[in-house]
Amino acid sequence: MTIILAGDIGGTKTILSLFDANYLDTTAAVPQVKSLFEQIYPSQNYIDLVPIVKKFLQAASQQVTEYAKPEKAAFGIAGPVVNNSCELTNLSWSLDSDRLQRELDISPIKLINDFAAIGYGVVSLSPSDLHILQPGKPDVSAPRAVIGAGTGLGECFVIPLSQGGGYQVFFSEGGHTDFAPRSELEFHLLGYLRELYNITRVSVERVVSGMGITAIYQFLRDHDISQESPEIAQIYHTWKQEIGQEHKTVDLAAEVSKAALAKSDYLSVQTMKIFVEAYGAEAGNLALKLLPYGGLYVAGGIAAKILPLIQEGNFIKALKDKGRVSPLLEQVPVYIVLNPKVGLIGAALCAAQI
Numbered sequence: 633m634t635i636i637l638a639g640d641i642g643g644t645k646t647i648l649s650l651f652d653a654n655y656l657d658t659t660a661a662v663p664q665v666k667s668l669f670e671q672i673y674p675s676q677n678y679i680d681l682v683p684i685v686k687k688f689l690q691a692a693s694q695q696v697t698e699y700a701k702p703e704k705a706a707f708g709i710a711g712p713v714v715n716n717s718c719e720l721t722n723l724s725w726s727l728d729s730d731r732l733q734r735e736l737d738i739s740p741i742k743l744i745n746d747f748a749a750i751g752y753g754v755v756s757l758s759p760s761d762l763h764i765l766q767p768g769k770p771d772v773s774a775p776r777a778v779i780g781a782g783t784g785l786g787e788c789f790v791i792p793l794s795q796g797g798g799y800q801v802f803f804s805e806g807g808h809t810d811f812a813p814r815s816e817l818e819f820h821l822l823g824y825l826r827e828l829y830n831i832t833r834v835s836v837e838r839v840v841s842g843m844g845i846t847a848i849y850q851f852l853r854d855h856d857i858s859q860e861s862p863e864i865a866q867i868y869h870t871w872k873q874e875i876g877q878e879h880k881t882v883d884l885a886a887e888v889s890k891a892a893l894a895k896s897d898y899l900s901v902q903t904m905k906i907f908v909e910a911y912g913a914e915a916g917n918l919a920l921k922l923l924p925y926g927g928l929y930v931a932g933g934i935a936a937k938i939l940p941l942i943q944e945g946n947f948i949k950a951l952k953d954k955g956r957v958s959p960l961l962e963q964v965p966v967y968i969v970l971n972p973k974v975g976l977i978g979a980a981l982c983a984a985q986i
């Protein structure tokens with residue numbers, strides 16, 4: 633039995649899990665790890681990751697019959713990871729693997745970006761973890777691409793290693809590439825966002841993310857306020873008042889998306905239509921750059937929550953609407969990732985490979 637510690641470290645919560653990687657076969661097409669014990673901790677209640685891990689291992693030693701001290705660990709972290717160290721976005725934690733290895737007496741420990749962890753995780757997902765949006769013609773020797781809208785927009789790619797099996801994940805800053813409008817309405821949206829944020833260049837993350845949903849909603853309501861429903865108006869005003877506050881009582885993006893799913897609010901439906909199309913178009917841009925015949929995986933917290941809106945067809949239509957090269961994209965398998973633990977599983981797989 634090879635015990636591995638994996639973590640998904642976010643500004644709000646820290647999820648830790650002990651995995652058994654004993655039967656991990658890196659030459660197998662789909663590597664697997666098995667979770668033995670998992671706990672969730674509110675990150676803000678702790679001054680550092682070390683006390684959380686110690687508490688977790690203490691609980692695991694009491695509750696897991698086949699408990700053994702982890703041989704190695706990897707943590708997917710919400711923040712820029714450089715040389716195995718990271719200053720967390722939204723937390724005062726400063727993590728580096730040398731210190732963690734010393735204080736936790738576990739070695740090696742690897743720190744990776746949380747979206748890169750998703751990249752490690754997608755290769756191991758089973759069919760029930762995925763919704764197939766387009767079957768394409770899967771080629772296991774080709775790259776896989778991962779895109780995911782959540783608080784921001786993450787993009788990475790995964791390359792199968794020809795020798796010895798396994799995969800290598802490359803993180804990217806693709807979410808910060810330029811938003812490219814494709815219609816009159818989107819050109820207006822671009823101008824609106826430049827004024828709203830007082831910026832000259834608009835990144836695609838400003839549109840394809842939770843923050844993007846709220847911005848698109850604002851754009852449409854400012855364009856024609858008469859269309860706003862009293863229910864969403866109330867949520868919008870509370871959301872606006874709470875900007876800059878630490879404690880928030882509403883999530884405007886979530887409310888707009890729920891109203892769009894229920895088809896109960898005109899502006900919300902229009903907002904999500906623009907969002908879904910822009911998301912599909914950016915997924916198509918990523919696909920054109922990588923030709924990921926191994927699979928294009930749509931991860932992140934939003935996609936699975938709005939699956940019926942994605943299934944309506946505009947996502948895949950925008951993805952493939954690329955002029956002369958559109959037929960190339962017919963062969964790309966496109967999957968929506970349904971398993972919210974993909975990042976945690978990915979961290980475990982990353983640790984197993986070090």
Ligand SMILES: Nc1ncnc2c1ncn2[C@@H]1O[C@H](COP(=O)(O)OP(=O)(O)OP(=O)(O)O)[C@@H](O)[C@H]1O
Nearest residue numbers: 642643710782783842843885886889932933934937
């Ligand atoms: N039902 C929903 N529909 C659309 N957007 C939603 C929904 N619920 C939450 N969101 C938005 O999703 C974003 C959070 O995404 P996600 O759950 O992927 O978190 P994350 O990016 O991993 O960040 P963290 O976990 O560190 O907070 C927020 O911007 C939120 O407004």
